[in-house]
Amino acid sequence: MGTGDCGVVQNLPVANSQCGNASGQPDTAAWDDSPWVTAVGGSIPNIDPTTGAKRGTDPVWHSGIFSEGAGYSSVFSRPDYQKGVAGITRPGFDVATGWGTINGNFVPSLVAATRANGQEAQARHQASYDLAALQHGIQFTPPGIGPDGMTYMLAGGFLPGHPVQMSIDGTQIATLTVGDLGTVTYMIDPSQLSLAPGQHTVQLDSLLLTMTGSFWIS
Numbered sequence: 001m002g003t004g005d006c007g008v009v010q011n012l013p014v015a016n017s018q019c020g021n022a023s024g025q026p027d028t029a030a031w032d033d034s035p036w037v038t039a040v041g042g043s044i045p046n047i048d049p050t051t052g053a054k055r056g057t058d059p060v061w062h063s064g065i066f067s068e069g070a071g072y073s074s075v076f077s078r079p080d081y082q083k084g085v086a087g088i089t090r091p092g093f094d095v096a097t098g099w100g101t102i103n104g105n106f107v108p109s110l111v112a113a114t115r116a117n118g119q120e121a122q123a124r125h126q127a128s129y130d131l132a133a134l135q136h137g138i139q140f141t142p143p144g145i146g147p148d149g150m151t152y153m154l155a156g157g158f159l160p161g162h163p164v165q166m167s168i169d170g171t172q173i174a175t176l177t178v179g180d181l182g183t184v185t186y187m188i189d190p191s192q193l194s195l196a197p198g199q200h201t202v203q204l205d206s207l208l209l210t211m212t213g214s215f216w217i218s
């Protein structure tokens with residue numbers, strides 16, 4: 001199966017700029033193609049939001065040049081765990097959305113129960129807290145330096161292998177590559193960057209996350 005933001009014609013390491021220019025034929029990134037990788041697509045359960053009843057075939061996510069994609073691998077054979085569904089053929093089945101859809105009749109009751117217990121508000125609060133922690137998770141060692149000193153920047157939570165644009169006070173400084181653990185690092189040398197004494201703001205922009213943090217020069 002091929003998934004992602006660019007359908008089956010994609011080059012995910014360089015993201016959206018390559019959606020229309022990655023290949024002359026339908027292809028998929030290697031990790032989507034591997035039987036050892038779980039690729040999560042963008043099919044949309046076609047159920048009534050009030051009753052949860054099925055309204056028809058599930059559509060796949062599609063917006064302009066961006067879309068879900070699906071297909072059969074020409075490199076890997078069918079893994080053993082999929083042999084049980086090998087004989088399924090097109091009433092109600094397709095490779096992009098699978099076979100059937102979720103029975104959502106329980107959804108209204110579930111929503112009502114979580115709201116009554118305050119669980120929805122708790123989940124939203126926790127998600128907001130976690131996101132804020134990521135957005136302000138840049139670490140500087142040390143956070144304050146002299147004009148001839150340097151500070152080591154470390155930030156995590158990014159997609160491994162992807163580019164991150166680093167800027168200081170709105171001026172782009174470097175393009176960093178995310179490591180295998182989802183982190184980027186940079187040694188900030190104020191004299192090399194001609195930074196004046198005072199507070200300076202670092203911003204890191206990636207495909208899914210923007211982070212900010214500050215350090216001081218005495």
